[in-house]
Amino acid sequence: MTRLAGRRILLGITAGIAAYKSAVLARLLKKAGAEVRVVMTEGAQAFITPLTLQALTGEAVRTSLLDPAAEAGMGHIELAKWAEHILIAPATADIMARLAHGHADDLLTTLCLATEARCHYAPAMNQAMWHHPATRANSQRLASLGWHAIGPDSGDQACGDVGSGRMLEPERIVAELEQALDASPDLPGALPVDAPPAHDDTAPAPDPQAAPGTSALLSGLHVAITAGPTREAIDPVRYLSNHSSGRMGFALAEAAVALGARVTLISGPVSLATPVGVERIDVISALDMLAAAERVAPHCDWFIGCAAVADYRLARISDHKLKKQSDHGELTLNLIENPDIIATVAARRSPPWTLGFAAETRELAQYAGDKLRRKGLDMIAANDVTAPGVGFGAEDNALTLYHRSDADPEQLASHVLPTRHKRALAEALLRYAHDRYRARQPR
The missing domain is CATH 3.40.50.10300 (CoaB-like)
Structure with missing residues (x-):
C-alpha cells in the first residue's frame, strides 16, 4: 500500500478545462487506498458532472454551501473536520486569489477556512495568467499560509498557447502528494484559530518590497x-x-x-x-x-x-533504430x-x-x-x-x-x-x- 492508504482526502474541483482530469485523479486516489470525498464549485459543473465523481468515489458530491439537507447538520464544518488533506485540482487563478485572501463565499473556500487539514493545490490556467504578478503574489501568500503547490506543468495549452500553467497529469499529482508526505510528514495545513503564529520581537521587520511569504535576502536578483x-x-x-x-x-x-x-x-x-x-x-x-x-x-x-x-x-x-548484430556481440x-x-x-x-x-x-x-x-x-x-x-x-x-x-x-x-x-x-x-x-x- 502507498502512503495515501487510509488517508481522508477532500478533492476540490474548480472551473478549469483540466477538470476532466479530476475524474482520473479521483480514481487514482481511491486506487491508492485513500478515502475520497468531492466538493465542486458551480463553475466546475460546466466541465464535468457531479454524477461522474459520485460513481468513481462512491460518495455523494457536495456542490452548495446553502444545501438545506446537508447544512441541517452543519455539513461544511463536518467536511472540514473529516478531511486530513484537502487537494484542489484544478486550482484556477480565481480560487488561488480567493484562498490567498481568506474569502468564504462558497462551500469550497468556506471549508478551507474552517479546516485544520493539510492543504494542497494543483494550479491550472493560461500561461499569461500564471506569470501575472498578482498570481505570483497569491502563490507566495498561499505558501506562507501553509498551502503546498503541486505543479504546474509546462507545454501546450487548450487555448493554443505554450508555457507554464498546465495542471500536472493525475499520476504525477498522486506521486507528488506522496512525495510531499514522505519529505515533510508534518507539512502544515491551515493554522488552527486558537494557535496564532509565534512572534519574535528580535526579528527584523519584513521588507515591504518583498513578495508575501518570502525573505528579502535575494530580492532584486x-x-x-x-x-x-x-x-x-x-x-x-x-x-x-x-x-x-x-x-x-x-x-x-x-x-x-x-x-x-x-x-x-x-x-x-x-x-x-x-x-x-x-x-x-x-x-x-x-x-x-x-x-x-x-x-x-x-x-x-x-x-x-x-x-x-x-x-x-x-x-x-x-x-x-540500431539492430543487434548477433554475429559480432559488440x-x-x-x-x-x-x-x-x-x-x-x-x-x-x-x-x-x-x-x-x-x-x-x-x-x-x-x-x-x-x-x-x-x-x-x-x-x-x-x-x-x-x-x-x-x-x-x-x-x-x-x-x-x-x-x-x-x-x-x-x-x-x-x-x-x-x-x-x-x-x-x-x-x-x-x-x-x-x-x-x-x-x-x-x-
Missing part, C-alpha cells in the same frame, strides 16, 4: 539554475544519460524564490513539479541546455550549474565531447556570478578545486555521490563549498554543509553564496 540530467540520443529509441533526479536543482529553485529571487530553471527531463513562482525551460540534450543558458545568461545576476550534463554525445545520431559508438555549459557562461565578457556543482567519487577537494579554477567559477559545491544516503535520487545531501580565499586568492577556502534534506541544504547554500556574492561587490 535574477537567479538562473540548471537541473537534472541531459539525454544524448543514440537512435530514435535509445539515449545516453545518468542517474540525476533533478531534486537538488529544483530545491535550489524553490529556496531561491522563497528568499525573494526571480528564478529561471533550465531543466533536463525529470518527473518533478515546477516550484511555485519559478519560470521553467524544459530541455533534452546538452546542446539544448547550452542554447537555453546562453539566452538567459545575459539577463541574470547568478548562474548556478546544478545539472548533471552528459560529457559526451554521439558524433552521428542514427536515423533508424557495438561501437563514436562519441564527441559536449560543450561545458557553466564554463561557457563564466567566460562571457560580463558574466553573472557563477556557482558550479561537482559530483565526485574520490579526492573531492582536488577535483572540485581543479574544476573551479579551470572553469573560472566563483564557487563550487562538491558532493561525494558514493556516500550512503546522499546524492543521486536521495532526499538528503551533503556539500562542501570551495571558493578562493579572501586572504590569498591562489588558495582555496572551504565550508562544509552537513547532511540534511535537500530543501534545507539548498537554503543554507544560497545564504552562504549570498555572503560570497556580497563580498565581491564593489563598496
Whole structure:
C-alpha cells in the first residue's frame, strides 16, 4: 500500500478545462487506498458532472454551501473536520486569489477556512495568467499560509498557447502528494484559530518590497539554475544519460524564490513539479541546455550549474533504430565531447556570478578545486555521490563549498554543509553564496 492508504482526502474541483482530469485523479486516489470525498464549485459543473465523481468515489458530491439537507447538520464544518488533506485540482487563478485572501463565499473556500487539514493545490490556467504578478503574489501568500503547490506543468495549452500553467497529469499529482508526505510528514495545513503564529520581537521587520511569504535576502536578483540530467540520443529509441533526479536543482529553485529571487530553471527531463513562482525551460540534450543558458545568461545576476550534463554525445545520431548484430556481440559508438555549459557562461565578457556543482567519487577537494579554477567559477559545491544516503535520487545531501580565499586568492577556502534534506541544504547554500556574492561587490 502507498502512503495515501487510509488517508481522508477532500478533492476540490474548480472551473478549469483540466477538470476532466479530476475524474482520473479521483480514481487514482481511491486506487491508492485513500478515502475520497468531492466538493465542486458551480463553475466546475460546466466541465464535468457531479454524477461522474459520485460513481468513481462512491460518495455523494457536495456542490452548495446553502444545501438545506446537508447544512441541517452543519455539513461544511463536518467536511472540514473529516478531511486530513484537502487537494484542489484544478486550482484556477480565481480560487488561488480567493484562498490567498481568506474569502468564504462558497462551500469550497468556506471549508478551507474552517479546516485544520493539510492543504494542497494543483494550479491550472493560461500561461499569461500564471506569470501575472498578482498570481505570483497569491502563490507566495498561499505558501506562507501553509498551502503546498503541486505543479504546474509546462507545454501546450487548450487555448493554443505554450508555457507554464498546465495542471500536472493525475499520476504525477498522486506521486507528488506522496512525495510531499514522505519529505515533510508534518507539512502544515491551515493554522488552527486558537494557535496564532509565534512572534519574535528580535526579528527584523519584513521588507515591504518583498513578495508575501518570502525573505528579502535575494530580492532584486535574477537567479538562473540548471537541473537534472541531459539525454544524448543514440537512435530514435535509445539515449545516453545518468542517474540525476533533478531534486537538488529544483530545491535550489524553490529556496531561491522563497528568499525573494526571480528564478529561471533550465531543466533536463525529470518527473518533478515546477516550484511555485519559478519560470521553467524544459530541455533534452546538452546542446539544448547550452542554447537555453546562453539566452538567459545575459539577463541574470547568478548562474548556478546544478545539472548533471552528459560529457559526451554521439558524433552521428542514427536515423533508424540500431539492430543487434548477433554475429559480432559488440557495438561501437563514436562519441564527441559536449560543450561545458557553466564554463561557457563564466567566460562571457560580463558574466553573472557563477556557482558550479561537482559530483565526485574520490579526492573531492582536488577535483572540485581543479574544476573551479579551470572553469573560472566563483564557487563550487562538491558532493561525494558514493556516500550512503546522499546524492543521486536521495532526499538528503551533503556539500562542501570551495571558493578562493579572501586572504590569498591562489588558495582555496572551504565550508562544509552537513547532511540534511535537500530543501534545507539548498537554503543554507544560497545564504552562504549570498555572503560570497556580497563580498565581491564593489563598496
